[in-house]
Amino acid sequence: MKAFQLIFSGDPTLYGIIYRSLLFSGVAAILAVLWATPIAMLLGLKNFPGKSIIKGFFTALIGIPTVALGLFLWLILSKETGPLGFLGLLYSPGAIILGEALLVTPLIVSIATNAIEAVDPEMINLAKTLGASESQASIAVLKEAINGIVFSNIAGFNRAIAELGVALMVGGNLAGLTDVLTTDISSDTARGDFPTAIALAIILLAIVFGINLIIVIARNPRVLLTLGRMPQ
Amino acid sequence: MTVLAELKSLTQCFGNRTVLDNVTLQIQQGEILALLGPNGSGKTTLLKVLAFLLKPKSGEIRFQGEIVTDKNSERMRLQSALVFQRTVLFSTSVFNNVAYGLKMRKTPKPVINEEVRKALKLVKLEGFEKRSAKKLSGGEQQRVALARALVLKNRLLLLDEPTANLDPKNASLIEEIILTVNRELKTTIVMATHNMFEAKTIPHRVALINNGRITEVGATSDIFTKLSRNLASFAAVENTFLGTARITEAGTTIVDVGNDVQIETAFAKQGETSVFISPQDIILSKKPFESSARNVLMGRINQISDIGSLVKLTVDVGKPFTVQITKRSFGEMSLNLGAEVFIIFKASSVQEI
Numbered sequence: 154m155k156a157f158q159l160i161f162s163g164d165p166t167l168y169g170i171i172y173r174s175l176l177f178s179g180v181a182a183i184l185a186v187l188w189a190t191p192i193a194m195l196l197g198l199k200n201f202p203g204k205s206i207i208k209g210f211f212t213a214l215i216g217i218p219t220v221a222l223g224l225f226l227w228l229i230l231s232k233e234t235g236p237l238g239f240l241g242l243l244y245s246p247g248a249i250i251l252g253e254a255l256l257v258t259p260l261i262v263s264i265a266t267n268a269i270e271a272v273d274p275e276m277i278n279l280a281k282t283l284g285a286s287e288s289q290a291s292i293a294v295l296k297e298a299i300n301g302i303v304f305s306n307i308a309g310f311n312r313a314i315a316e317l318g319v320a321l322m323v324g325g326n327l328a329g330l331t332d333v334l335t336t337d338i339s340s341d342t343a344r345g346d347f348p349t350a351i352a353l354a355i356i357l358l359a360i361v362f363g364i365n366l367i368i369v370i371a372r373n374p375r376v377l378l379t380l381g382r383m384p385q
Numbered sequence: 386m387t388v389l390a391e392l393k394s395l396t397q398c399f400g401n402r403t404v405l406d407n408v409t410l411q412i413q414q415g416e417i418l419a420l421l422g423p424n425g426s427g428k429t430t431l432l433k434v435l436a437f438l439l440k441p442k443s444g445e446i447r448f449q450g451e452i453v454t455d456k457n458s459e460r461m462r463l464q465s466a467l468v469f470q471r472t473v474l475f476s477t478s479v480f481n482n483v484a485y486g487l488k489m490r491k492t493p494k495p496v497i498n499e500e501v502r503k504a505l506k507l508v509k510l511e512g513f514e515k516r517s518a519k520k521l522s523g524g525e526q527q528r529v530a531l532a533r534a535l536v537l538k539n540r541l542l543l544l545d546e547p548t549a550n551l552d553p554k555n556a557s558l559i560e561e562i563i564l565t566v567n568r569e570l571k572t573t574i575v576m577a578t579h580n581m582f583e584a585k586t587i588p589h590r591v592a593l594i595n596n597g598r599i600t601e602v603g604a605t606s607d608i609f610t611k612l613s614r615n616l617a618s619f620a621a622v623e624n625t626f627l628g629t630a631r632i633t634e635a636g637t638t639i640v641d642v643g644n645d646v647q648i649e650t651a652f653a654k655q656g657e658t659s660v661f662i663s664p665q666d667i668i669l670s671k672k673p674f675e676s677s678a679r680n681v682l683m684g685r686i687n688q689i690s691d692i693g694s695l696v697k698l699t700v701d702v703g704k705p706f707t708v709q710i711t712k713r714s715f716g717e718m719s720l721n722l723g724a725e726v727f728i729i730f731k732a733s734s735v736q737e738i
Contacts, residue, residue: 273473275469275471275473276473278433278436278438278467278469279469279473280485281438281462282436282438282462282465282466282467282534283466283485283486283489283533283534283537284462284463284486284489284490284537285485285489286459286489287459289489293475293485296475296476297475297476
């Protein structure tokens with residue numbers, strides 16, 4: 154019960170945590186999309202030696218343990234030992250965003266590559282013969298793969314918002330600065346503050362489900378009409 | 386006559402396979418030229434070269450006198466449009482499909498609306514603008530693809546087997562559109578086909594292509610009067626057979642096309658001849674039945690391919706016959722590879738080439 158009271162209490166600390174969770178994983182997902190989509194287009198549209206190895210590499214990396222990635226990043230960003238320590242990123246929002254963006258990149262690349270590969274291979278030629286330039290033809294292919302690409306973005310965002318290891322290792326769970334839903338759930342549980350942990354977990358679940366639902370409906374508003382009907 | 390496009394000693398390879406072998410060809414402004422040849426003879430590759438989508442390994446292409454290079458191929462593409470054999474559509478409305486090329490050319494919106502409406506009228510799909518293109522029937526989809534190319538009013542229209550996957554009704558509709566566009570808009574058309582009948586009735590000129598080589602080019606009537614002599618090398622064209630005709634006592638003509646296959650025809654002929662039977666004119670049956678059709682041949686199915694709403698079967702009766710039936714009949718007859726079947730066609734369906 155206390156968990157629900159907390160959710161509806163309008164506690165600014167709680168809203169801060171939600172805000173940071175959404176912000177960090179949102180920015181991380183957007184950053185990852187910015188570099189993952191061109192990689193996916195390259196892998197999906199061009200043929201070059203070693204392509205299947207690179208694809209396999211990304212697929213293998215989907216399952217990278219978040220704690221392991223967190224550890225590597227910690228070592229790289231650490232002020233004393235890390236080659237990028239001079240940036241002073243460790244235990245800052247920047248570190249979490251960077252870490253989560255790296256974490257979700259393989260997932261986005263793999264799903265988006267598959268989506269692009271599923272587009273008819275003649276699509277590029279079709280766009281070109283109708284007068285499209287190289288880049289316009291690539292956009293035509295991206296449009297055909299849009300469902301898969303949107304799905305890859307949602308999957309990336311979900312993985313980012315739901316992960317703990319990276320945020321904890323390189324963010325440090327600093328209250329009001331780098332603490333997010335998952336790190337707080339973990340520390341509240343460790344402290345024995347179960348109502349808060351449960352409240353945060355409910356919110357996390359609600360966010361993940363809510364965003365997915367909105368996107369599904371936005372992609373195809375007719376879903377609403379078919380709710381409750383058996384799929385044929 | 387002015388030359389619109391010219392190919393000189395063109396060669397194209399995929400890996401170590403030569404797909405086009407020293408092809409030289411002129412395309413005259415305003416003509417319909419058919420590339421007639423069996424599957425895999427290089428027709429599609431040649432069309433892609435003419436659409437400036439494929440860069441040949443060696444040789445020269447000129448379009449309206451200008452040599453096509455890497456630099457100008459994008460500009461050249463604005464004057465040539467290819468309609469693929471297998472219909473590829475954007476997953477959007479019919480309107481957006483047809484309007485795509487005009488949008489790429491930054492045509493003003495009111496003009497796009499008007500041109501799309503006209504193009505859809507031409508392919509008899511008036512009022513289809515808002516329909517989802519991918520939900521249309523195979524024939525309608527192919528017509529959307531045709532409208533999408535026609536709307537551009539390019540100098541050169543390239544059609545890759547425009548009727549191969551269509552039922553007879555849609556096929557004749559498309560043939561009619563091809564003739565209209567050529568006559569009224571003066572569009573130059575190059576079409577690939579392996580359908581003898583189509584090649585005989587539509588184009589002004591025919592180029593025979595086999596194994597990546599153009600073996601002969603000429604006016605349609607000239608090509609078809611000479612064709613019987615060349616036909617041996619051309620056997621892969623579907624349902625076309627070279628044989629010896631004799632007139633029977635009953636006054637009909639029997640053409641012996643080898644391997645004990647005899648075809649009765651309605652025309653009178655003596656000596657060497659070539660015949661063609663349209664796949665659409667052949668009835669497929671599991672049992673022989675009494676009918677007025679003079680030709681009943683027994684064989685086994687040795688190839689089945691799905692072409693949209695139709696199924697294409699090859700029946701070996703000593704010679705391979707291609708037969709087209711609807712998917713529904715195919716399902717109801719529960720046919721499979723190796724099944725024993727009868728092919729039945731009228732003597733009047735046998736055309737002399």
